[in-house]
Every structure is written in structure tokens, then in C-alpha cells.
Amino acid sequence: MSSEHDIWQPQEPGKAWKGAGLYHITLTIPSREPLLGSLVIPENDPAQARVDYSDLGRAVLDYQIANAAYYPEIQILHYCLMPDHLHAVWYVRKAMPRGIESAVRGFWQGVKKACRAYSYLSSIKPESDSGEGKKLYEIAEHLRGQIPDAAYAALPPVFTEMPFIRPMGQRRQLPTTIRYIDMNPQRLATKRLKPGFFRVQEDIEIAGRKYRGIGNAALLQATKYAPVHVRRTMIDEAMHGDNTRLRNYMNGCVLAARQGAVMVSPFISDKEKEVMVVLLAEEHPIIYIADNGFRDYYKPSDGLFDSVAAGRVLILSPWKYDPSKRHVTRAECVAMNQMAEEICALSSLNPESDSGEQKKTQNGTIDSGEPKKTYSDILNSGGGGNLAFYSLTPESDSGITPIK
Numbered sequence: 001m002s003s004e005h006d007i008w009q010p011q012e013p014g015k016a017w018k019g020a021g022l023y024h025i026t027l028t029i030p031s032r033e034p035l036l037g038s039l040v041i042p043e044n045d046p047a048q049a050r051v052d053y054s055d056l057g058r059a060v061l062d063y064q065i066a067n068a069a070y071y072p073e074i075q076i077l078h079y080c081l082m083p084d085h086l087h088a089v090w091y092v093r094k095a096m097p098r099g100i101e102s103a104v105r106g107f108w109q110g111v112k113k114a115c116r117a118y119s120y121l122s123s124i125k126p127e128s129d130s131g132e133g134k135k136l137y138e139i140a141e142h143l144r145g146q147i148p149d150a151a152y153a154a155l156p157p158v159f160t161e162m163p164f165i166r167p168m169g170q171r172r173q174l175p176t177t178i179r180y181i182d183m184n185p186q187r188l189a190t191k192r193l194k195p196g197f198f199r200v201q202e203d204i205e206i207a208g209r210k211y212r213g214i215g216n217a218a219l220l221q222a223t224k225y226a227p228v229h230v231r232r233t234m235i236d237e238a239m240h241g242d243n244t245r246l247r248n249y250m251n252g253c254v255l256a257a258r259q260g261a262v263m264v265s266p267f268i269s270d271k272e273k274e275v276m277v278v279l280l281a282e283e284h285p286i287i288y289i290a291d292n293g294f295r296d297y298y299k300p301s302d303g304l305f306d307s308v309a310a311g312r313v314l315i316l317s318p319w320k321y322d323p324s325k326r327h328v329t330r331a332e333c334v335a336m337n338q339m340a341e342e343i344c345a346l347s348s349l350n351p352e353s354d355s356g357e358q359k360k361t362q363n364g365t366i367d368s369g370e371p372k373k374t375y376s377d378i379l380n381s382g383g384g385g386n387l388a389f390y391s392l393t394p395e396s397d398s399g400i401t402p403i404k
Contacts, residue, residue, distance in 0.1 A: 019095050022077075022168040024177050025104060027060070027086040027111065030161050032297065034083030035118070036060060041189045049189035055136045056158075057081050059114035062137040064088065067107040071096070074103055077174075080181045082188065087181040089174070104163050113140040115158035120147070180302060187299055190309045197308050200294050204316065207342035212294060215314040219262055219285055225344040226256040228265035229337050230272050250275050257284035264343045266291065266336035268328065280304070285312045287343060289336045291328040293321035316343075 029035060036057035042048040053061070061081060068074045073096050079088035092100055117140035144152050168174065191198045197215055204211040206220070234246040253275050257263050266289040267276045279286055280303060288304065300308050300315065307313040318339070 019092070021092050021100070022171070022174060023090045023092065023100055024166040024168065024181075025086075025088045025090055025107075025163050026166070027088075027108070027159060027163040028161065029084045029158055031158075032084045033158075035158065036081055036086070037083050039083055039185065039188055039192070041193070044193060046186045046189035046193065049185040051080075051082055051185055053081060056114060056118045059118070059136040059140065060086055060111050062135065063107060063110035063114060066137075067103060067110060070106065071103045078178050078181060080184050082184050087184060089177060089181070100165060100167075104165055108159065108162050110140075111159050112157035113143070116140065116152065116155035117143045119155040119158070176302075183302070183305075187305060190305070191299065194309055197311060198299065200298070206339075207345065209318055209339065209342070211316040211318050213314055213316045214294060214298065214300065215308045216285075216311040217314060218311075219287055219314045220343075220346065222262040222285070223347065224259075224261045225264050225287075225347050226253065226261040227337070227340045227344050228253050228263050228267065228272050228275050229340065230269050230275075235269070235271065246271065254278050254282070257282070257286075262287060264340045265289065266333070266340065268333055268336070277303070280307050280312075283307070283310070283312060287314045287316060287340075289339050290315055290317040291319070291332055291336065292325050293317050293319045295321045295323065 035054060037051040037053045040050050040052055042050075051057075061079070064076060064079065064086075068076050068090075073092055073094050075091045075093055077089040077091050079086065090100070090103075096103065114136055117136055120143060121136075121139070168177065199214070201213045201217055204213050204217065204220070230246065230249065234249060237243070238246045250271060253263060257279055262285045263275075263279055264287040265272055265276070267273050268291075276286065276288075286307075294317065298321075299305065300313075304313055304315070308315070316339075
């Protein structure tokens, strides 16, 4: 009978788990030198991108296989080798006496041996036949006994930082993680073909605040903006059985985007995220306010990446990157919603925007002073299309297919 530790259980970040579990392992060259392979983009099509492995890259994979053979509890489920890092999913099938960290450390030590062998071979004369006919893995395993200890210790290990271990909290994370890993070559190819949208832009000043940004800064020259801010009162009403105001507001955000507004929000709440999903699916432009800055080599999440590459998204943050940040505070939520309002006020400042005094409606959108169109007017004129979040009123159901 299997013990408790042989049964897969949710993992706790930061805990040296010894039982069965799934782990996302990331091994990175800190200097980001492309020593593990080269990116190839056939026909300049990111969807066809692949990485051709170098000798060092193949040695890293050899050590991963050897490590799994040494630890029979580990199964390598999936991996992707990039020019400067490796992603892998390891499945620990049963309890390990010293936990996953010990196995990862053993893999790291082996990889560093391969790197020292690579450094050694790179330093000797090209005409030397020391490595001819041998895999780098085989050379690495015997190099230490062939040169003085001091000389061996002086060889650069390249991977100076231990691999990062990310435990998966639930089984359902596996397909998402594998997709993320598989998309790495395509994302890198997209960034290389369209570097402007993925380069951090400094000192973007709006209403006296300075931001850093990634994406299409030209969205700040739009002539029409609207915020996405689902109020707590709407949520409370929906929880008590009346979701009319919430549903109408969410539909109103999508209709505003269909009429040409750039939607602006930190997209914090679940309902705001639902709106963002529809906006991205319908390929509307958005300005996303992030609660943390941009780390080195930052790339947007899966949901935003393609839209950033297409120039439909600008991500802004007034903060520096904090690697320890895990949760957004209420004060930060209030501040980010205020930032969204400040950006929406650009509508009255940008050229070609509607002139005259503007005032905000109760739901936070801009009232230009023109006769207000009802949702029925928009739908009947053909400007609304299918509603995103069910019908706005029971009588408007006819002929409308909601997007769920």
C-alpha cells in the first residue's frame, strides 16, 4: 500500500516537499549568454521558431537524463531548452528521502561540470583533438582528474545560481505550464522580430506621475478612453440575486470598446478580468496598469503577449520591480484605479478629441454632453453586435447570442 507521501498532494511554495508532486524547474545562465543553442526563425514566422542545440545545450540535457536515472523517483515529463535557459517539468512519483531540492542540486552540480569542460575546451587551441569524437558530457565526467585542481576550480561554471524550483499547487496547472514552456521559442522569436513593443520604456509622464511601460505607447495618443472599474456595490447586488447593474456595466465596457474607446484599468477583480478576456478576444486596445514593475527580461503573460506584439496593449507601472511582492494591497488598488481615471482624462487633452466640458457618469465613463444612446440604440444601429455578458434586459434576448 502506498504511503501518504507517495500520493500526489498540493505543494507549498518554499517548502522542501518530500512526497509525490509536480515541479517546474528553471535553469538559467545569469549572464544570459546564448551558450545552449541558437534560435532559428524559418521564413520570419515565430510559429515555426525552434532552437538548434549547442554541444553545451546537449550536455545539459544529458545531465538531466542522468539525474533522473540516479533518482528513480523522478520522471522528466516535459522540457524546452532555450539559448540561455532550460524549462522542465519533473514528476516526483513517490517519496524522496531528502526531497526534490537534493535532486535539483545534484543536477546543478552536474551541469556545472559540463560548463567547466566547455570552458576548458574553448580555451585550448582549435587544432587540439582532446574532444574529438567525444560528447561534452563524457569529457566533463573525466576532466577533473586530468588537470590540476586549481586549474579546474578556475574554470567558469557558467550556471552560478541554483535552478529555480516552482511546485505546482494543483494538477490542473500542468497543461498550462506545458503550454507556457512550449511557447518559449515563439515568444522569443516574436520579441526579436518586434523588439520595440517589448522594450521597457522609461519616464512616461501622465498627470504628473512617471511610469515605465511595455507595449504600444501610441495608445496614449488616442482620442477616447473609458475605465473598467467594477464597483463593490455591483458585486454585492449580484450576490443577493440582482445582477442587472453588474451585467449592464460589464456589457457597457465592451460596447464602449466596440465604439472605439481604449479601455483602461488595473483589471483587479474577477469581473474586471472577465471584461479584459472579452476585450482581448475581440482585439480591442487596452491600457493595463500593473501592480509591480518590470523585472529584467520581462515578458507579458500568455493572455497579453500576442496582443502586446500586435500593438493593442500598453502595460504601465509606476513602481519598481519588487521580487518579494505577492499580493496587491487595498491602497494600491485605490491608487491604480485613480491612475486609470487620470489616463482617461487624456481624452480632453489629445488632438481631435471631443471639445467642450466633459463630466463623468455614475459608472465612471465620460459624458460628452451629447444625447446619450441607450444600449438598445447601439444594438439596433448595428454598433453593438452580440452582447458579451448575457442580455442587458429580458426583452432584448431575441436574436442575440451571448458570448459565455
